[in-house]
Amino acid sequence: MTTLGTASAAPGEMDTGRLEVGEARDGTTVALPCAVINGAFDGQTLYMQAASDGDELNGVGVVSRVVPQLDPTELTGTVLVVGIVNYHAFQVAEHRNPIDDTKMNRAYPGDDNGTSSERIAAATFDAATRADVILDLHQGSTSRMIDEVRVRCGRRHRLHDECLQLAKTFGCGYVLDQKGPEGQLARAGPDEGIPTIDPELGGCVGWDEVSIQAGVDGVFNVLREYGFLSGSASPERQTRAKGFDQYGSPAGGLVRFEADLGERVGAGDLLFEITDPFGELKARVTANNSGVFWRTRRLPQVATGEYVCSVGTNVDTY
Structure with a gap:
């Protein structure tokens, strides 16, 4: 029993x-x-x-x-x-x-x-x-x-x-x-x-x-x-990441993602843009390192410094 x-x-x-x-x-x-x-x-x-x-x-x-x-x-x-x-x-x-x-x-x-x-x-x-x-x-x-x-x-x-x-x-x-x-x-x-x-x-x-x-x-x-x-x-075979790069917003406004979840990104690739409520561009954020676009916030509105997304880094397969 x-x-x-x-x-x-x-x-x-x-x-x-x-x-x-x-x-x-x-x-x-x-x-x-x-x-x-x-x-x-x-x-x-x-x-x-x-x-x-x-x-x-x-x-x-x-x-x-x-x-x-x-x-x-x-x-x-x-x-x-x-x-x-x-x-x-x-x-x-x-x-x-x-x-x-x-x-x-x-x-x-x-x-x-x-x-x-x-x-x-x-x-x-x-x-x-x-x-x-x-x-x-x-x-x-x-x-x-x-x-x-x-x-x-x-x-x-x-x-x-x-x-x-x-x-x-x-x-x-x-x-x-x-x-x-x-x-x-x-x-x-x-x-x-x-x-x-x-x-x-x-x-x-x-x-x-x-x-x-x-x-x-x-x-x-x-x-x-x-x-x-x-x-x-x-x-x-699985795709493995050994770390994360996390990205906050450099400005307040609305997030517009330029990468999709699971997408491979390279250093310098555009991850997201921040606009004001009228679509005026305020900031653009690019990847620091290559990796996999792993996670994002759900809501589009952000304050300065607020979490926006993560990229899985040091990627391999096993």
Whole structure:
């Protein structure tokens, strides 16, 4: 019998339940939706979670499509799922936990006696570290971004190659291989000896079916390649960036992009222009280095110095 919170499943069975993480302001229990899919055959364990940031909903879309397709009688090993991590932020469609104004993916490995976010991180980290593979489903918040997978442990980490191979297997087409900030699950997991990746499934308000499908395909690629399901993923070559150039606006006004997401750009290529409300040109910004046009703001209006876009740099394929 395998349990996660109140979900409990014997071999060849599946169950859903709730993982308790504390109490709300009215004293009612706060518990995260979770699932156990316990395969009929012994094998490894995969842990998957979504909505660590409360407005990043594409991962929830992936979970809601993947779980109904998993037949425990055909599964080797176990899949553990927490469908919504940042409970309080999800309720109000905000990025950060409004109870403690914390970005959840900076709170790992958490603290059982800490803040709201630290307690949620501790409970989900306890579940994650029962696994052999960890998938932490994200998106680029509400900005516009390509589908990519992030390897956050750092290229000198002892588990870097395993994490990079997991990212390649997921197979979104693009990988950011750059050490992440402290407190990310994709950093804390490898420190415990578990290959962990952070798929960033596009960026949107609400959810995007194309990015959700890329996430569904990625999860099944991992399930097949790592022996949970029959078949293999046959991972294709991925475009990898090892860094970012981020660009702010040199003037206030309206952004007009001259490059498309996923487009290769060279040093000196025009990325965007800034105009006034009447179309008068105020500034032109070009790329400092060659790379891939990776991410942009969603709204066209900007103030001086405000974030506009990012270019993935130091690009190769593997």
